[in-house]
Amino acid sequence: MTTERTGRTGRTESTGSGGRTGRARGAAGRRGTVAGAASLVLALTATACGGDSAADSSGQDLKGQTVTVAGVWTGVEQENFKKVMAAFTEKTGAETKFVSTGDNVSTVIGSKIEGGNAPDVVMVPQVGVLRQFAEKGWLKPLSRDTDQLADNHFAPVWKDYGTVDGIFYGLYFKASHKSTVWYSPEAFEQAGVNPPETYDQLLTAGRTLSDSGLAAFSVAGESGWPLTDWFENIYLSQAGPAMYDKLAHHEIPWTDPSVVKALTTLGELFGDDELVEGGGTGALRTDFPESVERVFGDDPKAGMVYEGDFVAGLISGQFGKRVGEDAKFFPFPAVDGGEPPVVGGGDAAVVLKKGGNTKAGMAFVEFLATPEAAEVWAASGGFLSPNESLDLNAYQDETTRQTAESLVAAGDDVRFDMSDQAPAAFGGTQGAGEWKLLQDFLRDPSDPAGTAEKLEAAAAKAWQQG
Numbered sequence: 001m002t003t004e005r006t007g008r009t010g011r012t013e014s015t016g017s018g019g020r021t022g023r024a025r026g027a028a029g030r031r032g033t034v035a036g037a038a039s040l041v042l043a044l045t046a047t048a049c050g051g052d053s054a055a056d057s058s059g060q061d062l063k064g065q066t067v068t069v070a071g072v073w074t075g076v077e078q079e080n081f082k083k084v085m086a087a088f089t090e091k092t093g094a095e096t097k098f099v100s101t102g103d104n105v106s107t108v109i110g111s112k113i114e115g116g117n118a119p120d121v122v123m124v125p126q127v128g129v130l131r132q133f134a135e136k137g138w139l140k141p142l143s144r145d146t147d148q149l150a151d152n153h154f155a156p157v158w159k160d161y162g163t164v165d166g167i168f169y170g171l172y173f174k175a176s177h178k179s180t181v182w183y184s185p186e187a188f189e190q191a192g193v194n195p196p197e198t199y200d201q202l203l204t205a206g207r208t209l210s211d212s213g214l215a216a217f218s219v220a221g222e223s224g225w226p227l228t229d230w231f232e233n234i235y236l237s238q239a240g241p242a243m244y245d246k247l248a249h250h251e252i253p254w255t256d257p258s259v260v261k262a263l264t265t266l267g268e269l270f271g272d273d274e275l276v277e278g279g280g281t282g283a284l285r286t287d288f289p290e291s292v293e294r295v296f297g298d299d300p301k302a303g304m305v306y307e308g309d310f311v312a313g314l315i316s317g318q319f320g321k322r323v324g325e326d327a328k329f330f331p332f333p334a335v336d337g338g339e340p341p342v343v344g345g346g347d348a349a350v351v352l353k354k355g356g357n358t359k360a361g362m363a364f365v366e367f368l369a370t371p372e373a374a375e376v377w378a379a380s381g382g383f384l385s386p387n388e389s390l391d392l393n394a395y396q397d398e399t400t401r402q403t404a405e406s407l408v409a410a411g412d413d414v415r416f417d418m419s420d421q422a423p424a425a426f427g428g429t430q431g432a433g434e435w436k437l438l439q440d441f442l443r444d445p446s447d448p449a450g451t452a453e454k455l456e457a458a459a460a461k462a463w464q465q466g
Helices: 034-047 075-092 105-114 128-133 144-155 156-161 185-191 199-211 225-239 241-248 255-271 281-282 288-296 311-317 360-366 371-378 398-413 431-445 448-465
Strands: 068-072 093-100 121-124 171-177 180-183 215-217 302-306 328-333 344-352
Touching: 068 075, 068 105, 068 360, 075 093, 075 311, 075 360, 093 241, 105 121, 105 128, 105 185, 121 128, 121 144, 121 185, 121 360, 128 344, 144 156, 144 360, 156 171, 156 344, 156 398, 171 281, 171 360, 171 371, 180 288, 180 311, 185 199, 185 302, 199 215, 199 241, 199 302, 215 281, 225 255, 225 302, 225 311, 225 344, 225 431, 255 431, 255 448, 281 431, 288 311, 328 398, 360 371, 431 448
Parallel strands: 068 093, 068 121, 215 302
Antiparallel strands: 121 344, 171 344, 180 302, 180 328
C-alpha cells in the first residue's frame, strides 16, 4: 500500500533460508557496532571490485549529478525519506529528487519507462511487483558492495525477498510490523477494558467501547490495502503458516474452506456497525490517514485503529500525540486458538536500467544498506529498519524500539504481507483485484463464500497473466 504508509510491503517463498529460524545470528549484540560503521566506510570509499559497483562514488565525487527516486510515500513519510536523501547528498554531493507514484507503482513506472523519463531508483512496496520488474528486464543487479552489506547487516530472508532467479535486485530499506493494533488508553480506561489477547476478546472489548460512546474501530476502507492486512492477520493465525504460504503462492485456491472461514471471521467485525465507525459505508469513505485521525485526532470517533507500526509516525508527526502515552498498541490477537500472527512488509530499493544515472542510483542504494541511512529516518519516527546493525537507541520512543526489536528478532519466522507477494493486478492495484473485492466485502460481508469465489477468479487471472 499509498497514502501515509510504509512498504506493503509480503513474505514466504524464502522461509527455507537455511537454519535462520531462532535467530542464531545474535542480532542484538551486533547493533551499533564498529563493524556497522566500518561497512559504511567501505561502501562509500572502497575501490570497486568489478560488476556495477558504485563504491568508488565517495566524498563529493557525485557532485553535479542527480538521483531521481520514485516511491509511494506522501506527507510525513515522504518528508522523512527526503531527510535520508538529504543525508546522501551531504555525503556524496549528488542532488536528489523524489517522485511520488501513488499506489499503482507498476503502471506508473511502466509508463515512465515507455516515455523515456524513468527514475533511477524505485522504492518498490510489493514483492510481486519487484518480481514483475525483474522478469520484464527493467532492473539492474545490485552492486557487489550492496550484496556484501546485505549479508553483513540483514537476516537472509530480507535478501531472499529482493532476489529473483538467483539475482539480487532489491534492498529492503524500510520494514513494517503489520500485526499491531493501536488504541487510545484514555478510551480504554473510560470504557473499563484492557488490551485483548484473543480475537473473541477483541470483539467483546470493541462492543464495550461502543457502549461507552465510541465506535470500536476506525477502518481505512477507502485505501483498500489495509483490508488485505486485516484478512492476512486473521488467516495466518487461524489457518497457520503452512497454509498461509500456500495461499500466498496460489498453491491452493481462494475458494479453499480456510479462506471462507477467515472471511467469515473478518465479517463478524466488518458487518457490525457497533464495531466499525460509520459502518461499512462510512469506512469506505475513510482513507488511511483519516482512520488514524479518527482515533488520535482532536475529535476522536473510535477507540482503536488497526495497522502497522508506521501508524506511530502519523500519531506523533501529524496529530501531535505522544506514542507510548497518548497512544499505545497491542499485538494482533490470536484467532481460534492459533498463534498470534506476525505479518511484516517492506519497501525495497531497485535500480532501473533505463534510469538516467544508474551509477549514482547504485550508490544511493548502497547508502540505504548502511545503518547510517536507517538512523536518519529512525530518529524521525514512523519507521522500522530490518538492518540488524542499527542501534535501537536511534528510535525516538520505547514503543517503536519494542516493535523494531520484535521484528528483527523474529527473523525468518515473520510472514511477509501476502498481497504484496501476488501479481500487482491482484494484490497491489487500487480499484482492482483483492483490494476492490475486500472493499465490496466491507460494504456487504454477508456472503463469504461468494467473495472467495470472486477472489479466486481474480487471482487465477492475475497469476495466469504473470
